[in-house]
Amino acid sequence: MKNTILFLFLSICIAGCSxxxxxxxxxxxxxVVNAVEHYKRVYCSDLFSSIELIPLETKExxxxxxxxxxxxxxxxxxVRSLPGVGGGMFMIGPGSFSxxxxxxxxxxxxxxxxxxxxxPEEYISIGDPFFNTDxxxxxxxxxxxxxxxxxxxxxxxxxxxxxxxxxxxxxYDYTGDEIFVANAAYNGKNTYxxxxxxxxxxxxxxxxxxxxxxxxxxxxxxAEGALTPVRGDDQLFLKDYxxxxxxxxxxxxxxxxxVFGFGKYSYPMEYMEKINMTNPIPDNAFIFWGNYDGxxxxxxxxxxxxxxxxxxxxxxxxxVYSDILGADxxxxxxxxxxxxxxxxxxxxxxxxxxxxxxxIINDLNGGLSFIPKYYAGNNEVIDFWNPADMKKLLTDQYxxxxxxxxxxxxxxxxxxxxxxxxxxxPVVVVAKxx
Numbered sequence: 063m064k065n066t067i068l069f070l071f072l073s074i075c076i077a078g079c080s081x082x083x084x085x086x087x088x089x090x091x092x093x094v095v096n097a098v099e100h101y102k103r104v105y106c107s108d109l110f111s112s113i114e115l116i117p118l119e120t121k122e123x124x125x126x127x128x129x130x131x132x133x134x135x136x137x138x139x140x141v142r143s144l145p146g147v148g149g150g151m152f153m154i155g156p157g158s159f160s161x162x163x164x165x166x167x168x169x170x171x172x173x174x175x176x177x178x179x180x181x182p183e184e185y186i187s188i189g190d191p192f193f194n195t196d197x198x199x200x201x202x203x204x205x206x207x208x209x210x211x212x213x214x215x216x217x218x219x220x221x222x223x224x225x226x227x228x229x230x231x232x233x234y235d236y237t238g239d240e241i242f243v244a245n246a247a248y249n250g251k252n253t254y255x256x257x258x259x260x261x262x263x264x265x266x267x268x269x270x271x272x273x274x275x276x277x278x279x280x281x282x283x284x285a286e287g288a289l290t291p292v293r294g295d296d297q298l299f300l301k302d303y304x305x306x307x308x309x310x311x312x313x314x315x316x317x318x319x320x321v322f323g324f325g326k327y328s329y330p331m332e333y334m335e336k337i338n339m340t341n342p343i344p345d346n347a348f349i350f351w352g353n354y355d356g357x358x359x360x361x362x363x364x365x366x367x368x369x370x371x372x373x374x375x376x377x378x379x380x381x382v383y384s385d386i387l388g389a390d391x392x393x394x395x396x397x398x399x400x401x402x403x404x405x406x407x408x409x410x411x412x413x414x415x416x417x418x419x420x421x422i423i424n425d426l427n428g429g430l431s432f433i434p435k436y437y438a439g440n441n442e443v444i445d446f447w448n449p450a451d452m453k454k455l456l457t458d459q460y461x462x463x464x465x466x467x468x469x470x471x472x473x474x475x476x477x478x479x480x481x482x483x484x485x486x487x488p489v490v491v492v493a494k495x496x
Contacts, residue, residue: 101412118487183217221263245288250277292359365434427471441495
């Protein structure tokens, strides 16, 4: 396992205050424009009652690479490990050849899930796993099919994935009662954007698309896709890259729930029609960034990550080394935000003053700043930390800069640091929302 997870761009998010507006008096607005350049520090003790650290067992058969995602529920932790390097929406190297490992909730390795190959029970290139909320199984999206495995890694079944020249369904998720939702990637002429599918992968209901344009380039752009669906306790929230609206899926009905207030800095349609190859990502727009941490939902909050327009100044942060460029990269423009769903308030996060880490400042156990990357249900929000980063940043001087609220949890962290090695598997961090 490599020493660090190298993201080309970093950022982090939390709850706050700015903009109690609504569109036409109906759809609440997440006011980003009026929050940018008014960054605020938020602390773990503001949001969370406790933080649990779960170091994942490190052994030859379950080594996790530098790029990975984690999902978990009450029974199991599942890690999708990807070779290659990269970050944000880009990755180079043989990253399409990923694998899955299962761990128990104490971090002990259990077994691999599935195996790579071209057989009917195998996968070639999988996306992030998602859980069957009715049975102890999970699904993974592969080329041409969606596969179901049990937690022991045994193949259960698969069904077709709709993927052709005119329709590309992706970001599948399970809604319950053997029904799935998927996003139709933009092609400029979509008749629908989201659809519901039965257990065989056949479309049973569609929801209309509202964004049309004349696509000139033949290759796909990241902006044609969607962010990973996020789950509140009783509904799914759906968000794509270029539509500012967040949709709520509940009882098989899709409704607009919130809209990001980007003003004149929304994603420009001319970039969908013809990408500027010298500057493929528009500098004058708010861009959702990241994969698993680009948009995370919880019962009372949305956590999200953005790249802000070039004209704005981001909070001070330390440059990040990029393997792709072979140099340090300025990441000040990559920020995290938190929207309080109940209060309709929004905040963009400042960095902590000692190491200039992005995220929710960890004054509970004194660990790394917390970046919500997954909601596991039961008010549990998940982050994962790289051991090399922990050993580098979590010094006595850093601890002294914090007013640590949970001395017992802090002592557990210090004991963990004594035994942790730079190349150990990551530490899963479970924060309990108040």
